Amino acid sequence: MKQVHVAVGVIVRDGHIFLTRRAEHQHQGGKWEFPGGKCEAGETVQQALARELQEELAISTLKSEPLVVISHDYGDKQVKLDTHWVTEFSGEPASQEGLQGRWVAAAELAQYDFPEANKPILDKVLATLT
């Protein structure tokens, strides 16, 4: 099965992370996630990240750096989560697609239900911010 390459942004400001909630009809629906989406043909992961954050949250990414890359097999779908810190951006994140979105304190991230593949991302984020 083909692996889906996903650009994922951990948007951080003042010890808080911006989370969005996946729509019920989507893969891993209802779970909280770090914003992002699939890389399109011919795009670098940074370009895909900037495009997705513009589309989903209407922010412009000014500075990002690699955090971790995770390959995970959900059985029905194989994903590669190419995860980046987003440390500088312009605009105020606002969920554009009718989805829920909110700033969450790092110490409260563990209370949220994330997709299975996110575990190592959470561990790294918590190790860095708490």
Ligand SMILES: Nc1nc2c([nH]c(=O)n2[C@H]2C[C@H](O)[C@@H](COP(=O)(O)OP(=O)(O)OP(=O)(O)O)O2)c(=O)[nH]1
């Ligand atoms: N953006 C994002 N995706 C994640 C995370 N964790 C995780 O397993 N994923 C998976 C869910 C999806 O299969 C894929 C994200 O692609 P996407 O945001 O374009 O998802 P999508 O639902 O539009 O994809 P599709 O149904 O059209 O195939 O990566 C996460 O933290 N953020």
Ligand SMILES: [Mg+2]
């Ligand atoms: Mg998405």
